[in-house]
Amino acid sequence: MKTALAFLRERRTAFVGSFTALCLGAAILTMSALILLSGGSGVPERYAGTAVLVQSGPLDPATFQEAAPFAPEDVRRLTRDLAAVPGVHAAVPDRSFYAQAVDGARPLGEQRTGDRLGHGWSSAALAPYRLTSGRAPQTADEVALDRSLGLATGARTTLLTADGPAPFTVSGTVDGPGYYLTDARAGELSAGVRVIGLRLEAGADAAAVAAGAGRVVGDGGRVLSGAGRADLAPGEDEEIRWIGGQVVSAMTGLSAFVTVFVVSSAFAFTVLRRRREFGLLRTIGATPRQVRRTVSVEGLVVGALAAAVGTLLGTAGVPVLGDVLVDAGFQPRGFAVQQRPWVSVLAFLAGVAIAFAGVWTASRRAARIGPMEALREAAVDDRPLTRWRRITGLAFVALGVGAAVATASAAPADMIVFALVTAVGLITGTALLMPAFVPPLVRLATRPFRGARGATVVLVRAGMLAAVRRTSSTVAPVLATVAFTVLITVNTATTAQSYADRDVASVSAAATVVPDRTPGLTDAEVRRITGSPIVPTVLYAGSARTPVEAVGVEPAAYAAVHGLSDDDLAALKQGEGAVVVSRSGLAAFGARAGASVPVTFEDGTTRPLRIAAVLDDRDLPHAAVLTRALVRAHDPAALTAAVHRTGPPVEVRGGREITVEEFGGRDAAAEDRLVRVFTLLLVALSAGYTGIAVAGTLLMSTADRVPDLRILRRSGATARQVLGALAAESALVVAIGTVLGALVAVPSLLGIRAGLSGTLGIPVALVVPWPPILATVAATLLLALLATVLPAARSLRTKEGAPDLRTTD
Structure with a gap:
């Protein structure tokens, strides 16, 4: 223990990178756990x-x-x-429907899809909302509404409902959101009661x-x-919470992996630098077990200190992260973080465990150092790639390749899991096998410059080849940075574009009319458009009442727009008791084609529907299709999501016209925004972590080479030449890491492309978002140059004298 603490005091700089990475990892782990364990919006x-x-x-x-x-x-x-029931004053069925006031042709406010702010007056007491002026509605054309809309009692206003615009008189105002009609009128406009x-x-x-x-x-x-x-929170809020949980879980998993990667790389490099010290310990009688214990204690001390600081930072910063997640759309409105002290304790212990996992391999390597081997060690690595390292590296590469192959045939929900396993396997395997890649890559990169005048190329080439392990340790974090950046950005961009292309490829229309400041289009506006309207609803199939997302359509118009034959939807044209489903949607019905299945509609009624046809997912972009008239009969509150226009353009209240291509991207606009934010978070996290590793490794490498640099200066090299050689070496390290990182990401991306092509039935091309990738490489290069050149310049400015051969920091 005393020896380990003495080493820590003498080599504080060597542990800065590990301390920072562990501190950040513990903070992220603490915040993630607190957010995942907090309730929803209440x-x-x-x-x-x-x-x-x-x-x-x-x-x-x-x-x-x-x-x-x-x-x-x-x-x-x-x-x-x-x-x-004793103690009950009244039982109030809550009936909800779409309602929105309009000012002229402009809807007031902006409602989310699924928001149904219209209610019967009895439902106002459930909040409770109270009248601030006027009285409750008493006739079918009266409404009590939110006072924040600025409409006075007695004013005339127009409300949009699923039927279309209708005139109402404001009977009163209330101190909460919503539009309240008489219970009888609400019963006519709403569907079922939940x-x-x-x-x-x-x-x-x-x-x-x-x-x-x-x-x-x-x-x-x-x-x-x-x-x-709180279980009555809307489904949209729960879905947002689930997405936020996936984001936080991905951040936690990525943080844990990269922390272990950074710590293990840093300690491996530290052991490499200190082989003479460990050799001296062995010479004076230290056993391999004692050496291993010394390195382990160093890691645990650093881990405990970093985990303690990180846990405190995470506990203090989690409210800020919670607000950021709400603003970004990864948590619902009203979400609040709940502090739990035991979470901080577990996060601290997990941080120490991660530190031990990172330092375990390095401690075993240190224990294998023999006294004579260390004392006679030259500057040249004699065994940069050990047998154990080769076997382990090949095993991880095999794991990555196998996962890449599995990605091509995986279900859409499992693709990202296999893609991440591919990346982790190939990154780890390539990092372990790095000593085998570095020599040929260095020779290849420097060959075009061998005829150049000056000694810079000679110094760079000789220095990197003479210390292959040191070079490999500095390339590895660059490899991880670029690989994660390429994988995350290209994967998300390609997935978003492929689904948009799929939606566009199946539609043949002049344009698409979509809602504008409303959650959907009313029937009155749809009747003015020539085309194919799409009315979403939910069916509850079978005795289990499994939810199935379905759409109501005009069969002839739908078939023409989506390129279907007359036979595909013929059954829908013949009667109201049929449904056409896609192959993926068939499973929810639990029956085969031609069978009749009991289906519960949005109004709560149950009736049998015959599965008239089963179409391939490539031909039918919806899980289930039935007639629009059938949907409207059982769901009076249903709104039209879009109309693919085939006739002349018209002005639509509460709607606007976009191209079919824009509709393909707009259909998942909210999800795409979340994906972009998610991508930014993961890229920033992975690049930040590995940036710490790059800076820490290069700082240690530069500090270790100060005596060599001073010898070069004494031999006649100018400071500019020495610093130029270091800068060129850093640039070459970043270049090698960038090339390997990009290559490592390729198998994962090819697997995702093949999987998407098979799922969507269309050719999928990889979409490469160059700006974030180039920005990451540029930032890594800048960081590498600063971590190398600045410490070296400072060392070379010290007073000239005998070369400083000290090995401490």
Whole structure:
């Protein structure tokens, strides 16, 4: 222990990179764990004033779709029976539908897809929202609305609903969002009921009421009270939370891998520099076990200090990260981080474990150093690539190649996993085999300059070939930086572009009309457009009521726009009891073509639908297709998502026209934005980590070569020549790392391209976003030059004297 602490005091600079990487890793681990363990956005404001609620069922964890609504007869029965539970003042079915005020032709506000802000007046009490002026609506053409809209009591306004614009009189204003009509009018505009709120009598015990409600509901729903009411958060919020969890998990996994990579590289290089010291220890009687223990203690001390500092920084900074994730769209509005002290303790222990994992290999290598081997060691590496390193490196390369092959045939959800395994395997394997790659690459890179005047090329070539291990240690972090940057940026860009190309390839239309400041187009506007409207809805198939995303279409127009034959959708034209599904959507129905399957619609009614045809995913871009009339009959609140226009252009209230190509990209615009932010985070994280490794390794390398540099100066070389040689060597290191990093990413990207081509049925070309890749390489080069030239220049400015042969930092 004393020896290890003495080494740490003498070689503080050698551990700066490892300390920084471990500190950052512990901070990220702490913040990630706290965010993942924090709840969502809490109880939705719409239900915050209701202590007990009854829900038809939970969100589907795979699709984030709501459970099927109560059947209409169940709504009537439950409303009656729940109102009779002791302590209940009233049972209120919550009916929701699309509503939005317009000023002339301009919709007020901007609603998300899926937002249904129209409600019956009884639902206002569930929040509770109260009147700030006027009275509750009493007739079908009256509305109470949010006072923030600036409409006074008695004013006339136009509301957009799924049917189209309709005139209303403002009967009153409330202190919360929404448009409140009479319960009867809301029943005409809404679909099914999924939530029934229980308004309690004064002094009623919520727990007793919940127990009584549970006996009434039985297996036909679930009763929510207290914190459990947070389960009523919209599916969009839960999907955002899931995406945010994937982002945070990816950051954590990448952070752990790169931290181990950085720490192991740094300690391996430190052991390489200190072979004479360990040889001296062995000479005076130290055993291999003691040497290994010395290096391990150094790593654990550095790890403990770094993990402690990182844990404190992570605990203090997690609220800021939470706000950033909300602003970026990776957490829903209202998300708040919850502090848990035990998480910080576990993060500290994990940081120490990561440090030990990083230093374990280096300690074993140090223990193998013999006294005579170290004492007679020359400047030239005699065994830069050991047998164990060769075998391990080839094993990781084989793992990466195997994962690349598996990527080509993997399901879309598994492609990214195999791609990351490919990258990790090839990066690790190439880093281990680096001593075999460096000599031929150095000779190849310097060959064109061998005839150049001056000694710079000779110094660079000889120095890098004489110290292959040192060169390999400096190339490895550059390799990881470039490989991760190329993999992440090209993968996300190619995936986004391929799906956009797939959507565009299947559509033949003059243009596409899409919503503008509204979550969808109304029927009144759709009737004015000649083309193929798409009305999304959700079907609940089979006895399990599995959610299936479906669309209602005009069969003839849909077939013409999507290049389908008359036979493909013939069954839809003949009757209302048929559905056409894609091969991927067929599994949700649990039946074969021609079978009839019980399907629950958005209004809660259940009826059989016959699977009239099964089309290939390449031909049918939707899981299930049925007639628009059937969707409208069972989902009065459904809005049209888009209309592929084939006739003349028209002005549309709440809509605008874009090209088919733009629609292909717009369809996933929100997801693409999240992907871009996700890409930026991962690139910044990987580049930042490996930048630490580049700087730390080159700083140690330069410090180790100060005596050689001074000998060069005494031999007649000018400071400019010495620094020029170091700069050229750093540039060559970055160039070799860039080439190898790009090559390492290629198998993973080719696998993803092959997988996407097979899934989408179209040729997929790799999309290379050059700006972030070139920026990463330029930043790495600048960092390498600064970490090499500045310390060397400072050392060469010291007072001339005998060459300084000290080996401490």
